[in-house]
Amino acid sequence: MSGFTKQKQQLAEIIESALQVLIDQKQLELDSMPEINLEVPREKAHGDFASNVALVLAKPAKKNPRQLAELIVASLPEHPVIDKVEIAGPGFINFYLTNQWLYDVLLTIEQEQLAYGANSFGNGERVLLEFVSANPVGPMNVVNARAAAIGDTLAKLLAAAGYSVATEYYVNDAGVQTEVFGRSLEARLQQLANPDYPFPEDGYPGAYVSELAERLKAEKPELLNQDYAERVEFCRIWGIDQMVEWQKQDLADFGVTFDRWFRERDLHEAGALEDIIERLTERGYMYEKDGAFWFRSTVFGDDKDRVIIKQDGTYTYVTADIAYHYDKLKRGFTKLIDLFGPDHHGYIARMKAAVQALGYPEDALEIMILQYVALLRDGEQVKMSKRAGEFITLQDLMEEVGRDAARYFFLMRSPDSHLDFDLTLAAEQSNENPVYYIQYAHARICSILQQAKEQGVTLKQAKEVSLDLLVQEQELDLIKKMAELPEELLMAATQREPHRMARYALDLASQFHSFYTHCHVLSEADELRDARLVLTNCVKIVLQRTLGLLGISAPERM
RNA sequence: GCGCCUGUAGCUCAGGGGAUAGAGCAUCGGACUUCUAAUCCGAGUGCCGCAGGUUCGAUUCCUGCCAGGCGCGCCA
Structure with a gap:
C-alpha cells in the first residue's frame, strides 16, 4: 500500500482515535464507529485531505457539525505527518500534511518499478475475460476494435489488481x-x-x-x-x-493476443450441447412446447423463455453459448466477464439465467456492453454500408491513424458512452493529439536522462539524494499525481473503467510538462539536480507503467 | 409497448452525496541565447435535459417525463 490509500487510512485511524477519546470522555455518544471518509479536496486551499466525518456524525451525535469538528480536532493526537488541521465550510476537517509522505512515494516507485500501483485486491480469483469474438465471416469492424482495446487493457488492469486473468476469443465457426x-x-x-x-x-x-x-x-x-x-x-x-488466422494477425498487429481461441465446433463435437440440455432438464428448467424444447429462463427474470432445440431438431445459438459458458465455469473460473457489442444487451438476462440454472451464482457472469463507435473524418460522419462491403476495418484504422492513436482513442471514453472517433485528429501528429502529448512527455524525460548520462551525471537512488529539496508547486503536484496511480488503477479495474487510465496518463503528462517548463534539471546545483533526476526517473516509470496498461508504446525520441 | 445506454461549456467528453462543476479542441493574448515549443502561462463561457422526492447538503441517489442511439427471432 502506498500513496493516497496509505495516507487516507492513517488519517482515518487518527480520526478514529480522536472519536474514541471523545466517547471515553463521554463528550460524544455513538452507537457504532462510523466509516471515516477522507477525500482529496478539489481546492488546494482546502488542504491535502479533508474529512466530512463531523457532517456525517452531526445527526447521530446530536451536535452541530462545526462544534463537533472542533471537538474532534481538539482530540486529535499529535502526529508527525500532520502539518496543520483546519475546520472549514459547513464542518469539514482539512488536513495539511508535511511533504514526507510524498517523498516516500518516490521511494516506493523506485522500489516497485513497473509493478508500481499493483495490489492484491483480487486475491488471485480466477477471471475469464471474453472479448471481440467477432464472427469469422468478415473483417473486424470498429466496434470489434474498441472491444479489443478495452478488453486487453481491462485484462491488464485486473491482473494488476491481483486477479488471475485469462483471455478468450470465442469463434462462432459452427453456425x-x-x-x-x-x-x-x-x-x-x-x-x-x-x-x-x-x-x-x-x-x-x-x-x-x-x-x-x-x-x-x-x-x-x-x-x-x-x-x-x-x-x-x-x-x-x-x-x-x-x-480466423486473419483476425488473429490483425489483432496481434493491434497488440492484442488471447490465451485461447475457443472453437464453437469443438463444443458440438464434444457433445457439450447435449450435456447442458441434460443438465437443464435434470434441474427442471426445460419443457416442450409447439414441437420445440424451451429453457425456462423467466424463472430467473428473463423476459421470455428461450428455445434450445428448434422444431427441426437443431439447436439455437443460445444453446451453444450456454454450453460455452458452462465449459468456462467447469474449468474453474469463478468470474466470467463478457464484453459485448451494443446490439447484444438483450442477451444479458438469458445468459445470467442460464448460469443460475446450471447451479452457479448470478454474479459469476458479468456482461459489459460497449456502445457504438461513429467515425468522423473532417467533421463528417463516415458512412458505412455492410451490405455493399464498404466499411472501415481494424486494419484500415491502424493504417490511417496508427496503433497507438487508435488504442488511445478507443480507451479514452467510458465504455458506456457512444464514441465519436475523430480520424482526422487521431491521424494528426500534432499538439492536438493527446496520444502524442503523453508520449512526448516520455520522450522528453528520456532526453534528460540521456543527456545526464552524457555529462557523466549518474542517476542516484532516491535514498541517496535530498528529496526535501523538492518543494516547488510543480514538483509536489507531480508527485501527488503519481501517488494517485494505485487508487486509480484499482478503481479502473474494479469498476471496469479502463478510460480512467487514459485520463490519468494525460493528467500525469500534463503535470510533467508543467514541471519541465518551470523546473530545470541538469542546469541546477548538484544536490537539487540529483533530486530532480530521481523525480524525473520516477515519472518515466509511472508513464511507462500507465502506457503499458493502455497497450501504447513509450517512445524515447520523437 | 418493453428493455439497455446517453443527455454537463460553441464541439468532443471527464467527474461526482458536499465547499467556487473540470479537461481537450475551438477563440483571444503572452513565453524559445538554457534539458525537444509535439511544450508552457493567462483570458471567457455553464437552468450539469425537465419536474418532483430523499438529505443538513443533489449536478451526483430515487421516481416520473422529454430527447437521441440501440435492442426486443425456433437468425448469429
Whole structure:
C-alpha cells in the first residue's frame, strides 16, 4: 500500500482515535464507529485531505457539525505527518500534511518499478475475460476494435489488481453464417473460371472472399472436381480457418493476443450441447412446447423463455453459448466477464439465467456492453454500408491513424458512452493529439536522462539524494499525481473503467510538462539536480507503467 | 409497448452525496541565447435535459417525463 490509500487510512485511524477519546470522555455518544471518509479536496486551499466525518456524525451525535469538528480536532493526537488541521465550510476537517509522505512515494516507485500501483485486491480469483469474438465471416469492424482495446487493457488492469486473468476469443465457426460463407467462397471460386456463375443472394459480398477464392484455387485446384456439397463444406472449413488466422494477425498487429481461441465446433463435437440440455432438464428448467424444447429462463427474470432445440431438431445459438459458458465455469473460473457489442444487451438476462440454472451464482457472469463507435473524418460522419462491403476495418484504422492513436482513442471514453472517433485528429501528429502529448512527455524525460548520462551525471537512488529539496508547486503536484496511480488503477479495474487510465496518463503528462517548463534539471546545483533526476526517473516509470496498461508504446525520441 | 445506454461549456467528453462543476479542441493574448515549443502561462463561457422526492447538503441517489442511439427471432 502506498500513496493516497496509505495516507487516507492513517488519517482515518487518527480520526478514529480522536472519536474514541471523545466517547471515553463521554463528550460524544455513538452507537457504532462510523466509516471515516477522507477525500482529496478539489481546492488546494482546502488542504491535502479533508474529512466530512463531523457532517456525517452531526445527526447521530446530536451536535452541530462545526462544534463537533472542533471537538474532534481538539482530540486529535499529535502526529508527525500532520502539518496543520483546519475546520472549514459547513464542518469539514482539512488536513495539511508535511511533504514526507510524498517523498516516500518516490521511494516506493523506485522500489516497485513497473509493478508500481499493483495490489492484491483480487486475491488471485480466477477471471475469464471474453472479448471481440467477432464472427469469422468478415473483417473486424470498429466496434470489434474498441472491444479489443478495452478488453486487453481491462485484462491488464485486473491482473494488476491481483486477479488471475485469462483471455478468450470465442469463434462462432459452427453456425448458419459459416454455411453462407462457405457458399459465398465456393461461388467466388467458380467465378474465377465462369464469371456468370451465380452468387448466393444472402452471400458475403466483400472483396476478401474473392481474394480467398484465388488463394484457394492456387492451393487446391482439384477441388473443382468434387461435388457441390463437398466443395461448399471444404470452402466453409478452409475459409473459416483462414478468416480466423486473419483476425488473429490483425489483432496481434493491434497488440492484442488471447490465451485461447475457443472453437464453437469443438463444443458440438464434444457433445457439450447435449450435456447442458441434460443438465437443464435434470434441474427442471426445460419443457416442450409447439414441437420445440424451451429453457425456462423467466424463472430467473428473463423476459421470455428461450428455445434450445428448434422444431427441426437443431439447436439455437443460445444453446451453444450456454454450453460455452458452462465449459468456462467447469474449468474453474469463478468470474466470467463478457464484453459485448451494443446490439447484444438483450442477451444479458438469458445468459445470467442460464448460469443460475446450471447451479452457479448470478454474479459469476458479468456482461459489459460497449456502445457504438461513429467515425468522423473532417467533421463528417463516415458512412458505412455492410451490405455493399464498404466499411472501415481494424486494419484500415491502424493504417490511417496508427496503433497507438487508435488504442488511445478507443480507451479514452467510458465504455458506456457512444464514441465519436475523430480520424482526422487521431491521424494528426500534432499538439492536438493527446496520444502524442503523453508520449512526448516520455520522450522528453528520456532526453534528460540521456543527456545526464552524457555529462557523466549518474542517476542516484532516491535514498541517496535530498528529496526535501523538492518543494516547488510543480514538483509536489507531480508527485501527488503519481501517488494517485494505485487508487486509480484499482478503481479502473474494479469498476471496469479502463478510460480512467487514459485520463490519468494525460493528467500525469500534463503535470510533467508543467514541471519541465518551470523546473530545470541538469542546469541546477548538484544536490537539487540529483533530486530532480530521481523525480524525473520516477515519472518515466509511472508513464511507462500507465502506457503499458493502455497497450501504447513509450517512445524515447520523437 | 418493453428493455439497455446517453443527455454537463460553441464541439468532443471527464467527474461526482458536499465547499467556487473540470479537461481537450475551438477563440483571444503572452513565453524559445538554457534539458525537444509535439511544450508552457493567462483570458471567457455553464437552468450539469425537465419536474418532483430523499438529505443538513443533489449536478451526483430515487421516481416520473422529454430527447437521441440501440435492442426486443425456433437468425448469429
